[in-house]
Amino acid sequence: MAKSTSHGQKSAPIRCPLDRSKLAELARAFHDDDPVWYEEAAAATAGFDGVPAPPTVGVLADHWREGGVHELIAIAGLDPERVLHGEISWEYMQPLRMGDELTATTALGEITTREGKRGGTMRLATVETDFVNQRGELALRRRDVLIEKGKA
């Protein structure tokens, strides 16, 4: 694997509020329409000190980014026509609650190249997004690996 030098580039911070409408939309999209994911009373009955957010809530950074996931691809300098979402991972540092005001900052990590099985050079870009809450705590870190297929 070869390494490129173009890492460290950052996006402008994105405000990412964990509001009730988005949390209800996500719960329904995930076929898990339990009000504990978007109603204070249901969450309190379940014993939570607020309404918990689902583990993949960090996707909302893409909702608030003007160009959606395309902007991640642009940050990485990849050709959107050839990009696949290979992997994603999340690290959780603080509980995530409805009403949190997260600020997401995305930075381009390493870009590596690899010879594709069907010819052409594949590029793999790691893009890391940190979510800081309204108390200034790093609450969530999301890492995406984008794969740009080689030109056939």
Next chain:
Amino acid sequence: MTRTRSTTQHSDAALPVRPVRLREGDELPRAVAGPLTRTDFVRYAGAGGDLNAVHHDETVAQRAGLPSVFGMGMLHAGMLGNRLARWVGPDNIRSFSVRFTSQVWPGDELTFSGHVTRLERQDDGHAHAEITLSIVNQSGQEVLRGQATALVSGQDANCD
């Protein structure tokens, strides 16, 4: 098929707040979703903001050489995330990672599975569970492989 809305059921199990008691080999409660529809993809496109046309526009998908639109990986990853949260509690998940191994198509029925591969005891009576996760389609083909770590209650402790 005349489906006006996607299935939005949930299990009756309450979402855990505190670390739950788990042992090596314990399994994620069996969960299935589907058959998935284009409506499911559109609903997630709106919720999550992935407006890549190959996920909702048949014309664009076919022009790209695909048989039809296909589901965003983050949709079934999110479904799995919620099922993981329902098992171990959303606040107890420390890390969650997924790798997309195959595409999800309209009509697919997904089965979610997972088990505890290792427990690492902590001094305070809690433990970290390492969990392996997987989603397969109706043909048995794996579409996602995942890993998670979660804070769980120690095996013999009376904590919480």
